[in-house]
Amino acid sequence: MANTQQRKKNSTPSRNSSAQRQQARPVQKAPAAKPVPAKVAVPAKAPVVKLEKRFSLKPYFLIVGAFLGFLVGVALTLISGLVALLPVLVALGVGSGLVVYRRAAAQSFSLMNSFVVTQEINNEDHPRLFNLLDSLCAVSGVSVPAVGVTTDATVNAYVVADPLGVEQSQIVFTDGALRVMELIELEGFIAACLARVKSGRLELQTETAGVVAALGKFIPAGLARKALEACFTQQDVFDADLKACGITRFPPGLIAAYEKMSAESTVTSGVNPLNVHLWLANPKSAFAANSSNASGRDASSSTVIGSEVVHPALATRLALLREI
Numbered sequence: 001m002a003n004t005q006q007r008k009k010n011s012t013p014s015r016n017s018s019a020q021r022q023q024a025r026p027v028q029k030a031p032a033a034k035p036v037p038a039k040v041a042v043p044a045k046a047p048v049v050k051l052e053k054r055f056s057l058k059p060y061f062l063i064v065g066a067f068l069g070f071l072v073g074v075a076l077t078l079i080s081g082l083v084a085l086l087p088v089l090v091a092l093g094v095g096s097g098l099v100v101y102r103r104a105a106a107q108s109f110s111l112m113n114s115f116v117v118t119q120e121i122n123n124e125d126h127p128r129l130f131n132l133l134d135s136l137c138a139v140s141g142v143s144v145p146a147v148g149v150t151t152d153a154t155v156n157a158y159v160v161a162d163p164l165g166v167e168q169s170q171i172v173f174t175d176g177a178l179r180v181m182e183l184i185e186l187e188g189f190i191a192a193c194l195a196r197v198k199s200g201r202l203e204l205q206t207e208t209a210g211v212v213a214a215l216g217k218f219i220p221a222g223l224a225r226k227a228l229e230a231c232f233t234q235q236d237v238f239d240a241d242l243k244a245c246g247i248t249r250f251p252p253g254l255i256a257a258y259e260k261m262s263a264e265s266t267v268t269s270g271v272n273p274l275n276v277h278l279w280l281a282n283p284k285s286a287f288a289a290n291s292s293n294a295s296g297r298d299a300s301s302s303t304v305i306g307s308e309v310v311h312p313a314l315a316t317r318l319a320l321l322r323e324i
Contacts (some may be wrong), residue, residue, distance in 0.1 A: 020239060045318060057211050058210060061097040061100055063307045065093040065096045066090050069092055073087075087102075105210065106212055107162075108210015112160050112274075119150070128183065133145075139247055140194050142194050145168050146171075148173070149172065149174070152268045153174070154176045157177060157189065158276055159171050159278060160202070163204070171190075183255045184252075187253050187254070187263070189247075192244040194247060195240040195241070201231070209275055232277040233310070238320060241317055
């Protein structure tokens with residue numbers, strides 16, 4: 001019995017020493033896992049939005065030039081017998097038609113500006129306007145346009161762009177717009193004008209109206225009306241309003257601006273049947289009522305070019321903006 005107890009005592013230190021050896025043995029750490037590089041998603045390219053093709057008067061001038069060259073070529077061929085003159089004169093006719101059209105397009109910007117009597121203003125006259133304009137142009141990526149003002153006490157704006165891209169685009173505000181609008185309303189109002197410039201449609205709209213004004217006697221009335229109706233549609237107005245909200249990122253500002261326009265009047269001076277579509281809103285409420293082809297139309301809520309409505313009612317535009 002004594003021997004058994006002695007053996008137990010002798011065995012206890014052995015177990016203790018074994019545990020101590022295990023504790024003293026260095027712990028081997030598992031090798032750290034290599035970091036897996038995160039997969040970076042390749043940003044998808046933004047889709048290129050192509051503007052739908054609109055009817056233009058340019059092919060009309062080319063066709064007429066080619067036709068006149070063909071007639072002259074046939075006449076000279078019959079007289080002289082030189083058939084080689086025919087293609088040369090047709091080419092010259094096409095070139096002449098293009099030159100005439102380009103000359104008219106070059107004058108369209110100044111011609112459309114001449115319809116509206118404006119007074120130039122600067123930063124000292126309207127610091128609030130120019131501060132907003134500079135910041136919104138920086139946000140939207142639009143070059144700062146030239147600015148003018150009319151003496152009209154109503155609320156509207158006139159926007160034109162040079163088809164050749166040589167001159168600055170121009171925004172003409174009515175005196176009433178600068179006088180009655182609060183800061184947030186004026187911001188939305190300016191953004192709506194810049195959205196017209198940014199849309200890519202304004203150059204064609206200015207060019208078509210200017211060419212018709214310069215060469216109206218040489219353009220059949222039906223063809224001129226078709227060109228004017230094609231260059232500006234109601235959808236262009238709605239798209240510009242949405243772009244304006246994207247510029248300010250605050251639709252209530254544009255809504256407040258249009259509410260102020262509805263409360264005031266948008267009728268302005270310097271309205272011509274060829275520049276109606278260049279105004280931000282209906283510039284002449286009685287224009288549709290005076291048209292012989294305006295039967296069945298809501299004359300108080302729309303304006304016409306020729307016989308077609310182009311300016312949607314502000315109430316409709318406000319309803320769409322409130323849905324955003």
